[in-house]
Amino acid sequence: MNGIKEVKEVGSVLIDSALAEISPLDKSMMESAQQRLDILTKPKDSLGDLEEFAKRYVGITRDKAPTIDSKTVFVFAGDHGVASEGVSAFPAEVTPQMVLNFLAGGAGINVIARHVGAAVKVVDIGVNTEFDSAPGLLKRKVVNGTANIAKGPAMSRGEAIKCVETGIEIAREFAAPGAIFGTGDMGIANTTPSSALVSVFTGLLPAEVTGRGTGIDDKSYARKVEVIEEAIRVNGPDASDPIGVLAKVGGAEIAGITGLIIGAAAERIPVVVDGFISTAGALVASRLHPEIERYLFASHSSVERGHRAALDAIGIRPFLDLNLRLGEGTGGALAMGAIEAALKLYNEMATFDSAGVSTQE
Amino acid sequence: MNGIKEVKEVGSVLIDSALAEISPLDKSMMESAQQRLDILTKPKDSLGDLEEFAKRYVGITRDKAPTIDSKTVFVFAGDHGVASEGVSAFPAEVTPQMVLNFLAGGAGINVIARHVGAAVKVVDIGVNTEFDSAPGLLKRKVVNGTANIAKGPAMSRGEAIKCVETGIEIAREFAAPGAIFGTGDMGIANTTPSSALVSVFTGLLPAEVTGRGTGIDDKSYARKVEVIEEAIRVNGPDASDPIGVLAKVGGAEIAGITGLIIGAAAERIPVVVDGFISTAGALVASRLHPEIERYLFASHSSVERGHRAALDAIGIRPFLDLNLRLGEGTGGALAMGAIEAALKLYNEMATFDSAGVSTQE
Numbered sequence: 001m002n003g004i005k006e007v008k009e010v011g012s013v014l015i016d017s018a019l020a021e022i023s024p025l026d027k028s029m030m031e032s033a034q035q036r037l038d039i040l041t042k043p044k045d046s047l048g049d050l051e052e053f054a055k056r057y058v059g060i061t062r063d064k065a066p067t068i069d070s071k072t073v074f075v076f077a078g079d080h081g082v083a084s085e086g087v088s089a090f091p092a093e094v095t096p097q098m099v100l101n102f103l104a105g106g107a108g109i110n111v112i113a114r115h116v117g118a119a120v121k122v123v124d125i126g127v128n129t130e131f132d133s134a135p136g137l138l139k140r141k142v143v144n145g146t147a148n149i150a151k152g153p154a155m156s157r158g159e160a161i162k163c164v165e166t167g168i169e170i171a172r173e174f175a176a177p178g179a180i181f182g183t184g185d186m187g188i189a190n191t192t193p194s195s196a197l198v199s200v201f202t203g204l205l206p207a208e209v210t211g212r213g214t215g216i217d218d219k220s221y222a223r224k225v226e227v228i229e230e231a232i233r234v235n236g237p238d239a240s241d242p243i244g245v246l247a248k249v250g251g252a253e254i255a256g257i258t259g260l261i262i263g264a265a266a267e268r269i270p271v272v273v274d275g276f277i278s279t280a281g282a283l284v285a286s287r288l289h290p291e292i293e294r295y296l297f298a299s300h301s302s303v304e305r306g307h308r309a310a311l312d313a314i315g316i317r318p319f320l321d322l323n324l325r326l327g328e329g330t331g332g333a334l335a336m337g338a339i340e341a342a343l344k345l346y347n348e349m350a351t352f353d354s355a356g357v358s359t360q361e
Numbered sequence: 362m363n364g365i366k367e368v369k370e371v372g373s374v375l376i377d378s379a380l381a382e383i384s385p386l387d388k389s390m391m392e393s394a395q396q397r398l399d400i401l402t403k404p405k406d407s408l409g410d411l412e413e414f415a416k417r418y419v420g421i422t423r424d425k426a427p428t429i430d431s432k433t434v435f436v437f438a439g440d441h442g443v444a445s446e447g448v449s450a451f452p453a454e455v456t457p458q459m460v461l462n463f464l465a466g467g468a469g470i471n472v473i474a475r476h477v478g479a480a481v482k483v484v485d486i487g488v489n490t491e492f493d494s495a496p497g498l499l500k501r502k503v504v505n506g507t508a509n510i511a512k513g514p515a516m517s518r519g520e521a522i523k524c525v526e527t528g529i530e531i532a533r534e535f536a537a538p539g540a541i542f543g544t545g546d547m548g549i550a551n552t553t554p555s556s557a558l559v560s561v562f563t564g565l566l567p568a569e570v571t572g573r574g575t576g577i578d579d580k581s582y583a584r585k586v587e588v589i590e591e592a593i594r595v596n597g598p599d600a601s602d603p604i605g606v607l608a609k610v611g612g613a614e615i616a617g618i619t620g621l622i623i624g625a626a627a628e629r630i631p632v633v634v635d636g637f638i639s640t641a642g643a644l645v646a647s648r649l650h651p652e653i654e655r656y657l658f659a660s661h662s663s664v665e666r667g668h669r670a671a672l673d674a675i676g677i678r679p680f681l682d683l684n685l686r687l688g689e690g691t692g693g694a695l696a697m698g699a700i701e702a703a704l705k706l707y708n709e710m711a712t713f714d715s716a717g718v719s720t721q722e
Contacts, residue, residue: 048684106711350467
């Protein structure tokens, strides 16, 4: 449980109305789901978390036999002014280059999405490049990259709100019965604002929640921690004002992920959360509504330091332990396969009665 | 690394010749695979264990672009005399009932196998029931259940050898380019011999490697630990004689799994190891040949106490953390999806050059 008790109003009709639509899961349907799980031909609870996934899925969708009919991974892309501080192993030009790679189908997320039968939608919410229209590209630019958080706020409060609204609009647009969403990110230097966010919301020191991102050396790592400390000192983010934190030390793609999750929960669509950046976005969402966490499925435990703390702060537990640190939505997409398996087990397994199997003594 | 240095001859032509065929992985091909992994559009090593899976797969199959063209889960079934000691929550009749459930497609393993596109083959290697022929059933009965290990050996040395040979023969029969095998088990009370085996090979006390199986209460659990201690005292298994250990405190399905793994390694077919019982069988195989572990992919970390110790003793690391304890091959089958994704990433991702993406600075 994430500990917050009340819904936070943020002063945007679109955001506040989505937050108001988010309801607790349907307890009575979850109890019925548990009864079904207990008559399937297996020792009680022996499918572990897969049983919890199925039960929670019933509670989210209010469908007593839920199936996954469409999978979509939204890769939110944005540039970061803080890249100029030398906090990443890659140059900033890689953000738009990778957007083109996603659109051409050559990136890691494309391969995993094809493998699990998911569509990939790339959302340009804050890349400092103009893209031509292309299939799979959602042109929703709010900012041309953020400003350098080591010197001042990443963006204005209005821009942060617009990014969250954009995520909500996308969730509304793609909402459909049987849909599941995955979060993804692309943005050179975006582990830096993510660590800043996680530090603000968990109260852990920047050094405790900062990793090596794409793979920086000791010197750059020390600089990265300094930059995050500086960003927090300069901007003075207040954890009780999540939108303010996003504006001060966040990023456009992180705010877009926050919005996608809020919109999905309003539409009762389950969301699989990918790695560190996605989890930072989810953490912001979880600070705006106490029930958000129940709509989320954690996927993998990233190598990135601070990921586990962020997951714990939301109250969700990852189940893939593959030492991933790619982002893009890769771990989340991979996890979709196991979540789908959980629903199939729930729907398709024989019961003790139907199979003529003796029950526990 | 499992620590053993030499191949153990066991005095069976079929087993010894299979062991003699097992070779180290192809190092030079693995180096080439690493070079390819390093030019794909991702930060170096950022796909973590998925990269290791792909590289090792190349080394196992000696195919520079390996694909998975067929998946088969072998569910070895056997009865256990020790069930009469009250060590399981289910009656022994459930073993044949579940075999019929597998053949009808209603069990957990059937659902997950369908989900990942795997075939299920049920091997009657030691069930105390005669089955009619059925599609998907391999009738290879060696024993009509084992004897009660609390009173004497589970089976004769000759029978244990025959069980291992049966597993090897099945691996030979189903070996094909692009094949991957999964191990599975069914046998009421089979966590009891598995814990005994793991205790013998790891040197850990029975209580340290004994769990609650299908879900027994405190009293039955205490009895189960006593039974395992008794089995080891009565039979005096010698860890340096793995076949002898199988005969004394093992089970037919466990020995079959040992054989399947040996045969698969001889044929250079990767094997995904399921939970506690499968891992006990794999542990025996790893004690017969020092290279066996390199052909194995661990899947999940079971709730069953002792599973982790068994995996560590082999030297393989699970990547699914779902609190499973069903067996049947379910966790292994689920893991096949991720292993297949690893090969697709390796084969299908764009390179920095082909995608026009700038490399690490």
